[in-house]
Amino acid sequence: MPLPSQYRSLNILAQELPPALAADVEIQWQSLYERCDQGQRDWYRAFVESEHRQELLVAFSCSPALVELCLRKPAWLADFVLNKQLHSHLPDDAWHTELRELCAECESAEDLATVLRDFRNRHWLRIVWRDLNRLAEMEETVRDLSALADACVEVALAFLHQQLVAERGEPRSAEGIPQQLVVIAMGKLGARELNLSSDIDLIFTYPEPGSTVGGPRSDDNQAFFIRLGQRLIQALDARTADGFVFRVDMRLRPYGQSGPLVISFDALEEYYQDQGRDWERYALIKARCIAGDTKEGDRLLQLLRPFVYRRYLDFSAVESLRDMKLMIQREVVRRQLQDNIKLGSGGIREIEFIAQCFQLIRGGQELNLQALQLQVILAELGSMAYLPEPVVDELQAAYKFLRNTEHAIQAWRDEQTQQLPDADNALLALSFAMGFGGDVAAFQDVLALHRQRVAAHFGHVIAPPEVEPDDQQHLSKNRWRAMLDDLDRDLVRQTLEEAGFDDADEAARLLVALLNGASVLRMQGRSRDRLYEFLPLILEDLCDADSPAETLLRLIPLIEAVLRRTAYLVLLMENPAARKRLVVLCEASPWIARQLAAQPVLLDELLDANSLFSVPEKAGLSSELRQRLLRIDSDDLEAQMEALRHFRLAHVLRVAASEVTGSLPLMKVSDYLTYIAEVVLDAVLDVAWQNLLDKYGSPVPAGDDQRHFVILAYGKLGGLELGYGSDLDLVFMHDLPSSYVSDGKRPLDAATFFTRLGQRIIHILTAATRLGPLYEVDMRLRPSGNSGLLVSSFTAFKDYQNSQAWTWEHQALVRVRAVAGDALLAQKFEALRGEILCKPRDIAMLRDEVVNMRQKMRDHLMSASDKNAEFDIKQGSGGIVDIEFMVQYAVLAWSQQHPPLTHYTDNIRILESLAEQGLISAADTRTLIDAYKAFRSQAHRLSLQEQKGLIAETALGTEREIVSRFWQQLMLSP
Incomplete structure (x- = not known):
């Protein structure tokens, strides 16, 4: 008996769909009704008359494959609505939980195969429905498809492993440790970017050789796992009356199809080390352990990181990607795939190549570029300024559009294709699915625009090198x-x-x-x-x-x-x-x-002239270093030390490049070298502090947001006059009572905690890593020198300076400032420094002590240059140190009456303060400053030429005469 017309027809479809699609959907609707029982017919009729009517029209018109599933299983759609899964996101753990419950009743491989296929098909219907109706964004669609595959592989493997153990015993290592197969997902599944009809690319491996125990006969582990791998592939890939779960591709394994299906970790590592090819590096970029012994699998992938990501800049990746692209282009031409949105010009593969190019070149240094997801990599390339933000925006928009197009193409017949359809109805459905209604031309125009942009950006990244005519x-x-x-x-x-x-x-x-x-x-x-x-x-x-x-x-x-x-x-x-x-x-x-x-890693700095010949201000330096360190795990001290060293080397090179090309004057050179050191010290303190907190807890009382620790800089760093090869003269200070104890599992008293903090800071600064030490450090200026405590308390430092310090130590105090650490303690130190420098002194005795110290220094440090008719810019009579000693003497002699002399630590501003206080004439001050700059400029030039600080005896004669005259007037006249 025929169905009444009110059941058989949707009546007004022509008003809501393009006519060609409406006719097909009318036929499909009638077929569905004929398959349903009365209850299901009533449900579908109510559903199509609800607010979800448009969803059904879109899904049915754009995916005959989805309709076919509804015809075979009419109840599935109703179940999804009843369980509220059609219009909501599934939690990450829902996939495995549901499938494990379904497989709990399985008694054979045949039962497993049926459950897996039903599970896949049912969720494929839900995913396609949500994707075509934009109830899920592209990112959720690929994540759900990947979660579906993960669950199928993991649950099937667990079932088959137990089944095989019952037959042949449990595989164990030579030490008796149970062994499991490790399943590594590559490609789109590895990156959780699976499409609607993707193959899943897998590699099977296992940790250790050995043999099975407890079975009727003993197999070696490899034979056991090969048999298990074969059963897993059969469970997923074999086509039955219910279809298949996922097509499994094992060609990415070592030696490809000619190699064994499963090999051990050691064999896998040896293969990649000895025979691994460039394309295998690209494949491993997206590798992820998805089933079996995942802990061991993650360990294996960490061991393979050096093969994938070189620690140096690997521009050979560009060559290889260019070669691969040419191979793909030849295949596109041969197979007429110009309309393939994956392989054709401006397609998905080119966006992937752009991301992979930067990953392989820089991923060894920029750990954030070791992420799996393409969109994450593109965002990182924008934030790191490797690609302009507008380019990243266009690539991400194109990627999303192309992936949505790919899904719509594959949803049509559940076929593994990225080829734009030829058939009119299929092309019309694709346009409709992409939101263009029946306007196929408008869809094609937008698609062409995205592909043109991708092709242009791809050309800029992977283009052949520039050549001469x-x-x-x-x-x-x-x-x-x-x-x-x-x-x-x-x-x-x-x-x-x-x-x-x-x-x-x-x-x-x-x-x-x-x-x-x-x-x-x-x-x-x-x-x-x-x-x-x-x-x-x-x-x-x-x-x-x-x-x-x-x-x-x-x-x-x-x-x-x-x-x-x-x-x-x-x-x-x-x-x-x-x-x-x-x-x-x-x-x-x-x-x-x-x-x-x-x-050689610094060669990277030569790529961009804009950054090479411009140095950011201190705030920019600090922000850049902070961003670099944030990308590194806080417990990875080695990586943090490497990042610090690379940062310092790169920015010092930029300063030198700017100086030799004349774009950075002398005073700015020292400023920037000083800023770099300050930013590095601040970061080193942060790293060392966190490292000790993890071990010992904090000695600082709860609610106190200060660290009660500072790093004091003496000498060139203190005086903002750092050179390219300067050591850092440092002193560490804290102000917590020794009675305070850290609150960790291994508590330390405050004094011991800060001593270990100082030791850790020195280790981070001076350890000889692959990139060398950060800085050479001199700690001899601390109270009592090398025999004194590594870290002084504020009280002890104050007592020492007031009662035991030599005059030369007070001279050194003129050029001291806090460069990292607690702001309040830095203020306390600054006040103490002012007090000490302003102490009343016997001027005649002070002058004699300074002059005597200067002579001792000259006798001890002067080279044989005088005999060779050469002038030592630093130590020679009338040179840099004479100016420094006069400035130090002036501060110690006159600060009691003129406290502003203590405000600055650099010689030039102290000289300017002497003029402002009326102690030296403005004209004399200017001549001394000019002489000082001339000496330092010459010293910088000699440093960059790797020459000693010696010049001809006749050079800078006027400047030396000026300094010597001032020395005579200030230091030797009664």
């Missing part, structure tokens, strides 16, 4: 290639001479020695090719230098330093502007060349 490039390459292929020293000298090298013979000797050296001769394959591709480029750039041979001499240690890490050569080949900046800086300063050779 073809003719010029061809000529220069031929010249240098012929020379390098022959490597006859006379030919090399002649070629260099013709190219304009100033000392062609010496340059030829250096170049031949480099290429005939053991390090180069041991190079093989791609690494050797890179060196021979790099040399013509750098030799051509050297032709523009004023002293090509000398600059080559400075560059060779850098080249030798990167022969094992030729990715740095790729960095310079990929970035001609950075290569030219390298030549300019190394020609200007051997100190810069040595820094780059010692730490």
